[in-house]
Amino acid sequence: MSGLPYKQVGMPAQGGIVAICDHASNAVPNDIDLGVSPEVLGKHIAVDIGTLGVVERLATSHGIPVHHATLSRLVIDLHREVDSPGLIPETSDGHQISGNLAADHDARIQRFYHPYHEAFSRWIASAPPKLILSIHSFTAELESKQEERPWEVGILYNEDDRAARHAIRLFREEGYITGDNEPYSGKLLNATMNRHAEAQGTPYIAIEIRNDLIADEAGQAKWAALIHDIANRVALALD
Helix, strand or coil: CCCCCEEEECCCCCCCEEEEECCCCCCCCCCCCCCCCHHHHCCCCCCCCCHHHHHHHHHHHHCCCEEEECCCCCCCCCCCCCCCCCCCCCEECCEECHHHCCCCHHHHHHHHHHHHHHHHHHHHHCCCCCEEEEEEEECCCCCCCCCCCCCCEEEECCCCCHHHHHHHHHHHHCCCCEEECCCCCCCCCCHHHHHHCHHHCCCEEEEEEEHHHHCCHHHHHHHHHHHHHHHHHHHHHCC
């Protein structure tokens, strides 16, 4: 991974749309041993599969600036509150992350978590956006628990559902099986948008894409174009 825990592509424009992707990478710094195999680092517990390709295309093909993580969520989960038990996971979907059992939490927070979020705060403060997109992906089936996950995309929200309501309607109108606070609820897991959107009064769309739909370049390009279109329609509807 690069020296910074984030990368920014493009520059925000006043009143525009920006995107953030907390789980874009499965990279692990050379000086951290998670105690897991390369196979585990390819799973959804280490990275939101396909999201990097989506957000890179949002930035380069569709003009939506992106701030994204450059390290694995197994090193530190940037989409958690700083005091969350899952911030530096010791287990995830049935896999033990043995290298985290004795991790120095404060050191990782200072090295990765604070720089990531402070950089995004400065970035959007320079040109406050009208709408923030939070891009994630989910697996159609967990390894440790059997449950039906029929959705192709989910829209999450906590208290502020202004943009979410429009996005849910628009995805459904396009024919997609769209979860309303599914496959899990933004009222429980919404840390990044709680901090950077809800706390600032900025509308947002937290988007969860089923990862098999964006596992290849064609799917990533399709979903980047779709998200760009729907995000712009939501921004207009918010006027």
